Amino acid sequence: xxxxxxxxxxxxxxxxxxxxxxxxxxxxxxxxxxxxxxxxxxxxxxxxxxxxxxxxxxxxxxxxxxxxxxxxxxxxxxxxxxxxxxxxxxxxxxxxxxxxxxxxxxxxxxxxxxxxxxxxxxxxxxxxxxxxxxxxxxxxxxxxxxxxxxxxxxxxxxxxxxxxxxxxxxxxxxxxxxxxxxxxxxxxxxxxxxxxxxxxxxxxxxxxxxxxxxxxxxxxxxxxxxxxxxxxxxxxxxxxxxxxxxxxxxxxxxxxxxxxxxxxxxxxxxxxxxxxxxxxxxxxxxxxxxxxxxxxxxxxxxxxxxxxxxxxxxxxxxxxxxxxxxxxxxxxxxxxxxxxxxxxxxxxxxxxxxxxxxxxxxxxxxxxxxxxxxxxxxxxxxxxxxxxxxxxxxxxxxxxxxxxxxxxxxxxxxxxxxxxxxxxxxxxxxxxxxxxxxxxxxxxxxxxxxxx
Numbered sequence: 476x477x478x479x480x481x482x483x484x485x486x487x488x489x490x491x492x493x494x495x496x497x498x499x500x501x502x503x504x505x506x507x508x509x510x511x512x513x514x515x516x517x518x519x520x521x522x523x524x525x526x527x528x529x530x531x532x533x534x535x536x537x538x539x540x541x542x543x544x545x546x547x548x549x550x551x552x553x554x555x556x557x558x559x560x561x562x563x564x565x566x567x568x569x570x571x572x573x574x575x576x577x578x579x580x581x582x583x584x585x586x587x588x589x590x591x592x593x594x595x596x597x598x599x600x601x602x603x604x605x606x607x608x609x610x611x612x613x614x615x616x617x618x619x620x621x622x623x624x625x626x627x628x629x630x631x632x633x634x635x636x637x638x639x640x641x642x643x644x645x646x647x648x649x650x651x652x653x654x655x656x657x658x659x660x661x662x663x664x665x666x667x668x669x670x671x672x673x674x675x676x677x678x679x680x681x682x683x684x685x686x687x688x689x690x691x692x693x694x695x696x697x698x699x700x701x702x703x704x705x706x707x708x709x710x711x712x713x714x715x716x717x718x719x720x721x722x723x724x725x726x727x728x729x730x731x732x733x734x735x736x737x738x739x740x741x742x743x744x745x746x747x748x749x750x751x752x753x754x755x756x757x758x759x760x761x762x763x764x765x766x767x768x769x770x771x772x773x774x775x776x777x778x779x780x781x782x783x784x785x786x787x788x789x790x791x792x793x794x795x796x797x798x799x800x801x802x803x804x805x806x807x808x809x810x811x812x813x814x815x816x817x818x819x820x821x822x823x824x825x826x827x828x829x830x831x832x833x834x835x836x837x838x839x840x841x842x843x844x845x846x847x848x849x850x851x852x853x854x855x856x857x858x859x860x861x862x863x864x865x866x867x868x869x870x871x872x873x874x875x876x877x878x879x880x881x882x883x884x885x886x887x888x889x890x891x892x893x894x895x896x897x898x899x900x901x902x903x904x905x906x907x908x909x910x911x912x913x914x915x916x917x918x919x920x921x922x923x924x925x926x927x
Contacts, residue, residue, distance in 0.1 A: 482606035482644045484660070491646050491658050494519075494561065498543070498650040501566045505547050506652065508574050512548040512588050514651035516785065517541060522643030523609045527618040529626075529635055535611050541645065547573040551582035588786070589808035589818050594655040595783035595790070602775045604660035607642040607690040614640045621668045621696035628704045629672070631711065636669035636680060638700075642690070655787045663778070664690050668703040672711055679710035681852075686909050688776050706851075709872075713882035716873055716926040722847035723888060723922045724840055726871070727903065729853055730917040731910040734768075736892055737761075738825055738912070739860050741801065743810020752863030752893055753801070761801045763899055765831060768796040772826030779911035785823035793819070795828065828912045832902045837916050840903045842877030848924055849874055850888065863892035869924075887925040895919055 498515045505513040519541025526533040542557045547570065554576030558569040608614075622638035641664065648658030667684035683702035685694035694702075725733055737753075745751040753761060762768075772790035774780050783789055786808055794802045805821040806814065820826075841849065854868035866889040872879045903915035 481608055481610070484604065484606060487604065487606070487644060487646065487660050491648065491660060494646070494648050495650070495656055495658055497561050497563075497566060498648055499656055500563065501543070501545060501570055502650055502652060502656070504567055505545075505570050505574070508570065509549070510547045510574060510577075510652070511550055512652050514546050514588055514649070514786070515543060516647070516649045517543045518645065518647045520643050520645030522641065523611065523614050524639065524641040525611065525614040525618050526637050526639045527615065527622055528637035530619065530623065532615060533637060535615070538643070543569070545569050545573045547577055548587060549574070549577045551584055551586050552577045552580045553583065553586045554578070554580060585809055585812040587808065587812070588651050588653060589788045589822075591653040591655075593788045593818060593820070594651075594653055595657065595787060596655060598657050598659070598782035598789065599773055601659070601773055601777075601780045601782055603688060603780060604644060604662045605689040605776075606644045606662055607664050609642050614642065617666055617696050621666055621700045624697045625668055625670055625700035625704050628701065629708055631672045631674060631708050632670050632704055633673040633678075634671035636671060636682070638668040638696075639666070641665050649783070649785065649787050651787055653787070657783065657787070659782060662688050664688070664693055666693055666696055666699050668699050670703050670707045672707040674711040677711065677713075679707055679713065681706040681710055684909075686778065688778060710870070710882045710884070713870065713884040714873075715885050716848075716883055716924065718923075718925050718927065720921050720923050722844045722900070723919045723924070724837075724844060724847065724849045724874075725917045725919070726837065726849060726851045727905045727907040727914060727916045728909075729850065730902075730914045731907065731912040732853060733895070733917060734828070734830075734912040734914060736858055736860065736865075737896060738805065740863075740892070741795075741804050742821070743804060743806040743814060745860060746804060747810055747813040750861050752860060756801050757804060759801060760799045760897070762796050762799045762896055764799040766796065766799055766899060766902070767794065767831045769794055769829050770826055771829055772820075774827050777827050778909065779825065779827040781823075781826050784820045786818070788818050788820040788822065790820045790826050825911050828914075830902055830912070830914050832904050832906065832915050835901060835903050837903055837905050840901060840916055840918050841874050841879065843901060844874060844918055845877055846875045848872075848883065848886075848888070848922075849879065858892070865890050865892050865895065883926075885926070888922050889925065890919075890922040895922070
């Protein structure tokens with residue numbers, strides 16, 4: 476993939492065809508060596524990332540990465556190799572290495588490809604690639620413009636941690652010995668800005684960012700700057716609060732992390748290892764009755780859309796939770812064989828979850844809560860997926876009578892994920908589209924808040 480300042484979609488399509496041909500040749504060579512099954516995957520990305528700070532250029536980096544991963548089976552013995560060189564000689568050498576490795580590995584009765592009947596032989600085009608300007612001049616102007624605007628907006632902004640702009644295009648190709656071979660183009664663009672505000676002797680840091688498949692869908696540099704300024708100055712004069720058990724709102728931009736733990740708990744790897752707090756919960760209530768989660772992997776242009784998973788399994792609309800009841804685990808082919816179930820097309824992750832939401836803004840959720848804590852930042856990794864224990868550092872705002880009173884810092888929130896998920900009171904309509912889980916702010920019935 477050669478560097479150009481403005482990637483051409485037709486050229487990318489032509490390169491995708493060439494890479495698919497290289498994968499096909501690798502599969503043919505593996506078969507000629509006597510492999511019983513084989514798969515190849517390549518994800519390649521290239522683009523520009525720039526960072527500025529206080530009006531000066533910090534970094535300008537052109538990135539290009541990606542390797543062809545080859546996995547070959549001899550019966551239930553598995554060997555893997557990879558190469559960044561896609562010349563015929565290098566690919567053949569890598570296939571031979573994988574073949575040799577497989578000879579010396581122990582047989583695994585659950586190893587192998589995903590079932591042939593689940594392959595995405597008729598994969599849809601999801602409009603995932605929209606190349607942007609990747610010239611250094613354009614990228615730097617976006618970052619500099621963002622930071623300039625931010626530093627001029629509020630005298631309390633006394634320093635900057637920098638602004639950044641990135642633009643990448645690439646593709647994913649997957650093929651296996653079931654006769655499946657396909658790929659798709661993708662793009663990703665982002666702007667971010669991190670600022671430091673001061674009041675008296677106290678200082679606070681916060682940031683804002685935007686990310687999209689199309690540059691036209693990004694917020695403007697000025698809007699990112701304004702959001703960053705608002706987030707940062709709002710944290711000034713933060714206090715600690717007394718230890719209590721109170722209702723808690725996870726603001727939309729961090730609420731996805733709550734469901735991220737849920738994703739981990741119903742993923743096959745944790746389930747067959749018996750390391751999930753949601754073991755044997757299929758068909759049982761895990762969320763409140765009003766809450767349904769649907770997976771929509773074929774939304775045009777969405778950041779988490781995908782026509783097939785990392786094993787070639789066709790993605791499809793799927794109900795994960797219906798009226799609070801868990802309807803589906805998230806299974807790779809390996810996990811599915813371990814659990815004597817069918818793969819669900821989740822090798823590589825989830826594909827755009829949509830949740831039942833109430834028609835309430837964040838301000839209205841605060842009124843529903845009355846008195847409690849609005850969490851806008853989480854720190855630390857105090858989450859135990861085995862038993863569901865949850866304890867993390869937090870910052871945010873104290874709410875009384877439905878109104879934000881003052882910022883809060885140096886506190887810890889704690890609970891158990893099983894109870895937290897079952898006791899979700901409401902989800903707001905302020906949906907954050909930047910993550911695989913599309914959720915608004917989440918109001919929980921109560922959590923323990925440790926402060927003074």
